[in-house]
Amino acid sequence: MLHADKILKSKRISIFGYPATGKSTLAVALAKILNIKLYSLDKMKYKNNNRFEKRDIKDFEIEYNELFQNESWFIEGNSLDYIDRRFIESDLIIYFKSNKYISALKYTYRYIRINILKKEIRLGTNGNADKFDIGAIKWILNQYHKKIINLSELMQKYNHKIIIIKSYRQLKE
Numbered sequence: 001m002l003h004a005d006k007i008l009k010s011k012r013i014s015i016f017g018y019p020a021t022g023k024s025t026l027a028v029a030l031a032k033i034l035n036i037k038l039y040s041l042d043k044m045k046y047k048n049n050n051r052f053e054k055r056d057i058k059d060f061e062i063e064y065n066e067l068f069q070n071e072s073w074f075i076e077g078n079s080l081d082y083i084d085r086r087f088i089e090s091d092l093i094i095y096f097k098s099n100k101y102i103s104a105l106k107y108t109y110r111y112i113r114i115n116i117l118k119k120e121i122r123l124g125t126n127g128n129a130d131k132f133d134i135g136a137i138k139w140i141l142n143q144y145h146k147k148i149i150n151l152s153e154l155m156q157k158y159n160h161k162i163i164i165i166k167s168y169r170q171l172k173e
Contacts, residue, residue: 003163010092011036011072016083017096017165019140020106026094026165027076034074039067041077080147087154093162095155104140108132 007013007030015027024040031038045060047053064082067073068089075086087093098106111132113119155162 006092006163008034010034010090012089012091013074013094014083014086014090014092015074015076015094015096016078016080016086017094018098018100018103018144019078019136020103020110021096021098023076023078023094023096026096027074031074036072036074037070038074038076041075041079041082045077045079078144080151083151084154087158087161090158090161093158095162095164097164097166100141100145103144104137107136107140 013030013034013036015023017023027038027040030036041064044063045055047055065085067075068085075090115132
């Protein structure tokens with residue numbers, strides 16, 4: 001597995017990246033293997049993991065800041081507004097880099113796979129796949145890339161902690 005030694009030594013791991021790229025699936029599997037508690041930012045930020053119903057921001061911020069008090073944690077998700085602290089506190093940062101068009105297609109495919117083809121849900125959180133959100137597609141295509149560009153300075157500063165994953169094939173190497 002890619003960077004297995006680095007992953008096995010880490011106690012504080014953060015994973016983020018383009019939507020529908022397998023972040024949640026990998027996070028669930030690694031957290032289980034490493035026996036580290038997994039924190040899903042979607043579950044923390046939204047009521048009942050429903051992207052259409054946000055929790056009170058103060059409640060989210062309290063829970064988010066408290067998790068850093070733990071000796072070990074695995075944070076999964078794309079709340080980029082709160083990523084600075086994750087970069088600082090993490091031993092390891094896993095970034096799923098993708099093309100915005102591929103990400104949008106995978107988001108659409110995930111919805112079809114689960115809701116139309118009735119395929120079994122995999123390990124991950126499946127990002128509210130029960131509802132198709134055209135707003136999410138627009139966000140992937142128009143906003144997410146801009147947010148990542150804004151993170152480039154932060155990513156350079158913590159480059160020694162970052163593993164960039166461009167495809168699942170890369171994980172199998």
